[in-house]
Amino acid sequence: xxxxxxxxxxxxxxxxxxxxxxxxxxxxxxxxxxxxxxxxxxxxxxxxxxxxxxxxxxxxxxxxxxxxxxxxxxxxxxxxxxxxxxxxxxxxxxxxxxxxxxxxxxxxxxxxxxxxxxxxxxxxxxxxxxxxxxxxxxxxxxxxxxxxxxxxxxxxxxxxxxxxxxxxxxxxxxxxxxxxxxxxxxxxxxxxxxxxxxxxxxxxxxxxxxxxxxxxxxxxxxxxxxxxxxxxxxxxx
Numbered sequence: 001x002x003x004x005x006x007x008x009x010x011x012x013x014x015x016x017x018x019x020x021x022x023x024x025x026x027x028x029x030x031x032x033x034x035x036x037x038x039x040x041x042x043x044x045x046x047x048x049x050x051x052x053x054x055x056x057x058x059x060x061x062x063x064x065x066x067x068x069x070x071x072x073x074x075x076x077x078x079x080x081x082x083x084x085x086x087x088x089x090x091x092x093x094x095x096x097x098x099x100x101x102x103x104x105x106x107x108x109x110x111x112x113x114x115x116x117x118x119x120x121x122x123x124x125x126x127x128x129x130x131x132x133x134x135x136x137x138x139x140x141x142x143x144x145x146x147x148x149x150x151x152x153x154x155x156x157x158x159x160x161x162x163x164x165x166x167x168x169x170x171x172x173x174x175x176x177x178x179x180x181x182x183x184x185x186x187x188x189x190x191x192x193x194x195x196x197x198x199x200x201x202x203x204x205x206x207x208x209x210x211x212x213x214x215x216x217x218x219x220x221x222x223x224x225x226x227x228x229x230x231x232x233x234x235x236x237x
Contacts, residue, residue: 007069011076014062018083021052021059021090035086041093053090059083105134109145112152119187119195121156128152155190162186177207 025035025044035041041049063080070076108131115124128149132142166186170179184199 003069007066007073010062010066010069011079014059014066014079014083017055017059017062018086021055021086024048024052024055035089041089046094049090049093053087053094056083056087056090060087100138100140102134105131105145108134109148112148116152117192117194119192121152121192125149125152125156159186159190175206175209177203180206 022035025041025048060080060083063076063083067073067076067080108127112124112127112131115121115127128145131145132149135142135145163183163186166179166183170176170183173179180199180203184196184203187196187199
């Protein structure tokens, strides 16, 4: 007898909590015993949704207790299942849209830009390709990430032969200013900024060394000329 009374009490409490949910979310005087449509639910104030979710959570708890007391009661099991579905809808609205983790995408994308700046085209393309895969995995448009990949591949393919020729010229004359400068400008044209700066600094150092050598040679020539003039004067005396 006590079990029956407790069972009925839990079901009554569950119905009361659910009734509060429907009154809270439906229009006044509507008398509906179900949730409104998704469009109306999305327009409802967040405070109302949170309050309704809390009430529905209590209703689910009461239905679970009732089902525990009478596990074979099909009507109670159906009510519990329906209450859980309502709670799931409300909780989804409380939680908001599912957050998509973007850290891996950002890591690959930023590495692709970094490798490109360093002049490491192959590594940059690999990282750009991985960034596109991350977006595709979450069903997101690849947009700028794909444009970045395609542009890197195009520039790499188009200028690969020219870079090889410039590097071979530099190997033949590593101290010459011209080949160093040409390679630096090549990197700049491909917007490999860090690599271009590094190469142009080397070019500047080579130019300074070359200028210093020219000055030393000029001073040596002038010194030799002075020595000849001095020797002639000595012979005259």
